[in-house]
Amino acid sequence: MHRDSTMNSIIKFDRKNLSSVQLLDLYAALLKPRLIEEKMLILLRQGKISKWFSGIGQEAISVGVTKALNPDEYILPMHRNLGVFTSRNVPLDRLFSQWQGKQNGFTKGRDRSFHFGTQDYKIVGMISHLGPQLGVADGIALAHKLKNEHKLTAVFTGEGGTSEGDFHKALNIASVWDLPVMFCIENNGYGLSTPTTEQYRCNHLADRAKGYGMQSYIIDGNNIIDVYSKVSEIAKSIRGNPRPVLLEFKTFRMRGHEEASGTKYVPEDLMQFWAQKDPVNNFQQFLKEEKILTEDQESQLINTIKAEINSNLKKANEETPVEFDETNELNDVFQKFVYQSVKHNKKTENIRFIDAIAQAVRQSMQRHNSLVLMGQDIAEYGGVFKITEGLLKEFGKDRVRNTPICESAVVGTAMGLSISGMKAMVEMQFGDFVSSGFNPIVNYLAKSNYRWNQNADVVIRMPCGAGVGAGPFHSQTNEAWFTKVPGLKVIYPAFPYDAKGLLNTAFNDPNPVLFFEHKLLYRSIRQEVPLDYYTLAFGKASVIREGKSITIITYGACVHWALEAIEDMELNEVNLIDLRSLQPLDRETIIRGAKKTGKVLVLTEDSIFGSLASEISAIISETCFEYLDAPVMRLGSAEMPIPFATALEEGYLPKKKLKEKIQQLIDY
Incomplete structure (x- = not known):
């Protein structure tokens, strides 16, 4: 990290009412993610981590916002918000394990970089599609409001993400429902390689707030004091008067979208301009000018943070790589749910x-x-x-x-x-x-x-x-x-x-x-x-009719079409299965029905190609082949959009073809 002790701070800081202790705390919080990033860039070149999304030059936003919020208030960060995690004191060994795809990471090796959350630190991680997390912030804020908790939620997005429809939708919901959400836009100049001039036409993204009837502010994202002070003031106001606020932080991305992208598309003079506005270097110079930070204090702080980084890296490096255990992986797809049967009375x-x-x-x-x-x-x-x-x-x-x-x-x-x-x-x-x-x-x-x-x-x-x-x-x-x-x-x-x-x-x-x-x-x-409350278990099909001639497997309206066809054809030996639950699927009842009759028709209202009927047919073919007396037959709607006129819709649906298909299976 380059520091020129002779330079003066280019950013104009006003310490406001912050004590020297508070200012030094902010500086330590700024320095920590910067030193971690510098270490990660080395490890990336060494092949120790697979990818890195750098927030160098933007640390003041993550740190300032996080420091301004209470520890029990949720933050929904993005790729370049390492300062959120470090300011919430997330253990570094777990962060390093996360980035190496190890078991001690927050996703157990299942996702990389910052695609994770942790309830322990009230952080909700992003997904690559960016926009959905804005709506999630609305939901958390709605819960705060319904519980009368006087809390707010902060959610981050980049200027590129504001082009997504989810941005508009989330702001609109927050505005209509007066939700205590702080929408934080990190306007860092580029969405990957696309400059802001190709992303939007308004002068400032903060101007968009007018269309939603909400307040907005433009904040120098490289000035840690401005970020912390202004966000603290706004957060206090939101807690007392729940409502959404849009914040646009002006900053710049000093490195590529991710390291492999590079920055060749950025004009050199623009890079130099923003390099002079580095949030860490400028704040450091300001503290020295104000006689708040000495060279010895700075050296000691750097050594302390580096020692913490190295000790936790050693711990993460010594952790064994994850191994695939199919049972463990499958068990975590759903949260464990123990079904409790609630019986009804006879009324x-x-x-x-x-x-x-x-x-x-x-x-x-x-x-x-x-x-x-x-x-x-x-x-x-x-x-x-x-x-x-x-x-x-x-x-x-x-x-x-x-x-x-x-x-x-x-x-x-x-x-x-x-x-x-x-x-x-x-x-x-x-x-x-x-x-x-x-x-x-x-x-x-x-x-x-x-x-x-x-x-x-x-x-x-x-x-x-x-x-x-x-x-x-x-x-x-x-x-x-x-x-x-x-x-x-x-x-x-x-x-x-x-x-x-x-x-x-x-x-x-x-x-x-x-x-x-x-x-x-x-x-x-x-x-x-x-009349009263009762429950039924998922994953259990219903055998509506027992029979030994053919098995019909279906669900939804098709069940009634099948019953009608069976009655019209006066068939007494049809085994009719109503799936009821499609996922989880009752494979046992399906297989038992196929083995029982040896002839199976899978009926769906969906068009056949890629339908659930195709999957059921494959299950039967793989598990019951030696029991079958005919090919597994399928019947579904025509491969076309659903038409409006009655005659056309009837021609689209499989109902009129059902009796013929049943007879074909019986006669096979």
């Missing part, structure tokens, strides 16, 4: 599928005081299908929340609630709209527990399916998008009784559950259902 009523869903939501709200419902139009209006009607009056606006139209940020908010120890339900107005929230579901909710032992206690309700003339954007049955993703549970009931019991279990399960509800069944299927 029942004949209700519709939709009523069963509504009962489960209401009874689970009564059972879980921390459960928050979120979705478009679910409060006063009761949702487009009226499933949440009446819940606002019973549970209040804090727990039954209308959301702006921003699925990805709402899913992120749900994740933030889970991080804060609460439960969340997100109603997709239509399951098709989940594509707008796909990223945080498959990359955040699904992977979080495996990566750093943070569960996602989130239920996403998915009204889905064709047969109601709703066209290409309101009719998809897209369960196969999610059964493929490890870390997600996928439930798809066909009957009111199953729907109520399985949805209750979904709310009990601390893992992310996508709960598919076929719209065609909402008001067309009735059943005797217990």
Whole structure:
């Protein structure tokens, strides 16, 4: 680290009311990440670590913000925020193990660099998609507000990240709900190699706050006193008057996006200008000019930090490399959930599928005081299908929340609630709209527990399916998008009784559950259902009819199509399996049914290619080949988008072809 003791500080510091002790503490906090980085750059060249995202030149932001917050307030940092971790006194040996991919790291070797979080230090790590963490900050802040905790959440993004839709969505939610979030933009000049002139056209990113009705401030990100003092003042204000604030820190990235990228695309004069504004060197000179820091003090501080770095590096280096243990790895994909069966009494009523869903939501709200419902139009209006009607009056606006139209940020908010120890339900107005929230579901909710032992206690309700003339954007049955993703549970009931019991279990399960509800069944299927609360276990299929001729395996609306075909064809020996749970999947019942009859038809409303039917067919072929008397047959919808007109939709769906397919299997 270059220091010229003859130079004067170029940055104009005003010590304000800070004591010499406070100023020296800030300097030590600045120096520590700088010295660690310099060491990491050496190790990178030696091949001891695989990648490094340097924050050299930006340390004042991470350190100043972290020092201004209370230790029990969450921070959501980015790649270049090592100062957040060191200022929270995260053990260096664990950081070094993390960067070397070892067991003592925070992800046990499962993720690298700063892609991790730790509840012990109230830090929530980023994912490479950047934007979702902004919505997660909303959720944590919402939990603070609901618990009346007078705390705030700080979340970082770069100027490049502000181009993502998640930035807009998260700020909009925070503004509409008056959430205590500090949105910190590190405007460091470049998004990888793309300069700010190609990222946005406004003069300052802070100006965007006006569109959200929130306050904003521009802060010199290289001036540690300004950062610490201003953020401390703003944080105190937010704690007393919960609301979001946007902060734009002007700084510069002195090294490449990551070290392999280099900085050849940066004009030399620009590099020299910002090199003169180095936050560590300038603050050091200021302290010396003010007779607060002596040469001896500086040398002693450097030696102390370097000794700490070296001793912890030695500890990390001596740690044995991780070894693959499939059982351990698989066990961490989900948080452990011990299913508790809750039996019902014998009092029942004949209700519709939709009523069963509504009962489960209401009874689970009564059972879980921390459960928050979120979705478009679910409060006063009761949702487009009226499933949440009446819940606002019973549970209040804090727990039954209308959301702006921003699925990805709402899913992120749900994740933030889970991080804060609460439960969340997100109603997709239509399951098709989940594509707008796909990223945080498959990359955040699904992977979080495996990566750093943070569960996602989130239920996403998915009204889905064709047969109601709703066209290409309101009719998809897209369960196969999610059964493929490890870390997600996928439930798809066909009957009111199953729907109520399985949805209750979904709310009990601390893992992310996508709960598919076929719209065609909402008001067309009735059943005797217990009035009181009960649960049903995931991963257990229901054998609806026993028989020895053929086995039909299906789920959702297709179960009713199968029952209708069986009755029309007067078939008495059909073995009909309703899967109910798609992930986890009841492989035992599937295999037992295939072996029992030797002839299997897998029926799905989804188009066949890449569907769950294809996976089930493969399971049967691999495990039951010698028992089969015919090829495993599949039947699904046509390989096309779902059309609107009745005749076209009927032609798209497999229902009209079902009897012919059943007969073909019987005759084989």
